[in-house]
Amino acid sequence: MAALLGESLFEVSAQGPAPMKDYFNLQVTKTQVIWRWWKISLRTNSRNTKPGEVRESHSDYLEDSRLQSQVAMVFGPHVLQYSRDLCQGQYDYLHRLPDSLLLNIMVHLELEDVARFALTCRKFKELCSSEEFWEQTVRMHCDTVTAGMEDLAREVGWRTVFFTNKLQLQKQISRRKLKSETTSAGPGFSGLRMDAVYGHGDWTTEPRNGLK
Numbered sequence: 001m002a003a004l005l006g007e008s009l010f011e012v013s014a015q016g017p018a019p020m021k022d023y024f025n026l027q028v029t030k031t032q033v034i035w036r037w038w039k040i041s042l043r044t045n046s047r048n049t050k051p052g053e054v055r056e057s058h059s060d061y062l063e064d065s066r067l068q069s070q071v072a073m074v075f076g077p078h079v080l081q082y083s084r085d086l087c088q089g090q091y092d093y094l095h096r097l098p099d100s101l102l103l104n105i106m107v108h109l110e111l112e113d114v115a116r117f118a119l120t121c122r123k124f125k126e127l128c129s130s131e132e133f134w135e136q137t138v139r140m141h142c143d144t145v146t147a148g149m150e151d152l153a154r155e156v157g158w159r160t161v162f163f164t165n166k167l168q169l170q171k172q173i174s175r176r177k178l179k180s181e182t183t184s185a186g187p188g189f190s191g192l193r194m195d196a197v198y199g200h201g202d203w204t205t206e207p208r209n210g211l212k
Contacts, residue, residue: 033058033087035067103136106133
């Protein structure tokens, strides 16, 4: 699992609380905590002020109450606690897994659990809303994904395909196919065989209630 950890474990930047205008940066690496700041002022004597930087080992940071209070003032108590956890070796390995591996895990979750998973952080919310996730979910619950379903998914999205019942899905594919062939055939087009539209795929389970 250590291979999942890059040299930089965490980094965040922000402007200090009002009326302060200075900018701050906190970075936690495998061995150090780096605190940087940029003085922002309209005063002439401050124009040539160089950025400041403090580097401390993890153990020194955990004992530096002054620096920790600055981190809490700028970034809040949650970032402070997270930086302390990292310095104590409490790594969030799940968040660091590759997206492809996370998607393979997520597709086996119940939809209610996926909804909860999406609430944990921005990264997981984006994954739970991604086309990759919903395409995997559709393919897992469908015996065969026809070319018509793939075309429809490119138009309306795989999530919409998943939450559309079988009859409505066939109607949408039929309308899309009819419109496409009418356009390509020109004014003389007169009809379409329905069995060429539906294909032979079938759902193994009905879509369940989940993300809205």
